Amino acid sequence: MYQDIDYRVEGPVAYILHARPEARNAESKRLLDEMDAALDQAVADPAVRVIVIGGQGDHFSAGHDLKEAQRDRQGFTVEERWAYEQKRYFDYALRIWDCPKPTIARVQGACIAGGFMVANLCDLVIASDDAFFADPVVRTLSCAAVEVLIHPWVMGLRRAKEFLYTGERMTAVEAREIGMVNRVVPRAELEAATRELAEKISGTPPFALSLVKRSLNRSFDAQGFRTALSAHFDIHQLSHVTDEFARMREAGLASAINRGKE
Ligand code: ZN
Numbered sequence: 592m593y594q595d596i597d598y599r600v601e602g603p604v605a606y607i608l609h610a611r612p613e614a615r616n617a618e619s620k621r622l623l624d625e626m627d628a629a630l631d632q633a634v635a636d637p638a639v640r641v642i643v644i645g646g647q648g649d650h651f652s653a654g655h656d657l658k659e660a661q662r663d664r665q666g667f668t669v670e671e672r673w674a675y676e677q678k679r680y681f682d683y684a685l686r687i688w689d690c691p692k693p694t695i696a697r698v699q700g701a702c703i704a705g706g707f708m709v710a711n712l713c714d715l716v717i718a719s720d721d722a723f724f725a726d727p728v729v730r731t732l733s734c735a736a737v738e739v740l741i742h743p744w745v746m747g748l749r750r751a752k753e754f755l756y757t758g759e760r761m762t763a764v765e766a767r768e769i770g771m772v773n774r775v776v777p778r779a780e781l782e783a784a785t786r787e788l789a790e791k792i793s794g795t796p797p798f799a800l801s802l803v804k805r806s807l808n809r810s811f812d813a814q815g816f817r818t819a820l821s822a823h824f825d826i827h828q829l830s831h832v833t834d835e836f837a838r839m840r841e842a843g844l845a846s847a848i849n850r851g852k853e
C-alpha cells in the first residue's frame with residue numbers, strides 16, 4: 592500500500608523505512624506523507640511497542656528530494672512554500688518527537704539535511720560505523736539550515752555552530768562521543784543490534800515509558816525547545832527568498848547538490 596516507504600511489523604517492533612535506495616532515499620512529498628501515515632498506523636496498532644525509522648540500501652537518507660522540489664515547487668509563492676514546509680517538514684518532524692511510543696533511528700551511510708532532521712527527532716539513534724551526518728545547506732544553498740533546528744539540542748551549541756558553519760561531515764564515532772548517537776555498531780550488525788535494542792525496550796511497561804518520554808521532552812520544552820524551533824522555522828522561510836539563495840539557485844541546484852556531496 593506504500594510506495595516510497597517500507598512498513599512492516601515484526602513482533603513488538605514496527606519498521607518504517609525510507610524505500611527509495613536508487614535515489615539515496617531522498618524524501619519526496621509522497622515519502623514524507625507515507626512516513627507520517629505509517630507513524631499513525633504504528634501508534635494505533637496495540638501490538639507495536641517500539642518504532643524504528645530507517646532506510647533501505649546503503650544510506651539512511653540524503654535529505655529532501657531537491658530534484659522534485661525544483662520540478663514541482665520552484666514557482667511556489669511565499670505562502671505556498673510556507674504551507675508546504677510547515678506541514679511536511681516541521682509538523683511531521685515534531686509528530687515524530689511527540690510520538691507516544693519510543694522511536695529509534697537506525698542509521699547507515701548518509702544522514703543528511705532533511706534525513707538528519709528525521710533521525711534526530713527520534714528518541715534514540717543507533718548508527719553503523721559507516722554512517723555520517725551533515726547539514727551542508729547553509730554553504731550549498733544559502734539556506735538557514737534545515738527547517739527544524741534540532742542541532743544545538745542534540746549536539747551542543749558549540750559543535751552545532753561548527754557543523755553548520757562548515758557543512759562538514761560528522762562520523763558516527765564522533766556523533767557518539769558528543770552524545771548525539773547512542774550506539775555505533777559494525778555495518779553488518781546494524782539490523783540485529785537495532786532489533787535487540789528495540790526488543791529490550793519493548794519489555795518496558797508502555798504507559799510508564801510514554802509518561803517518562805513526556806517528562807523528558809518537557810524538560811526541553813521548559814528550556815524553550817518548541818519556541819526556539821518555531822522561531823527558526825520562520826527565519827528559515829526568509830532564507831528561501833533572499834538574494835543569496837536566488838544567486839545560488841541560478842548557479843544551479845544540481846551543482847549545489849554535488850558540492851554538498853564533496
Ligand atoms: Zn525550507
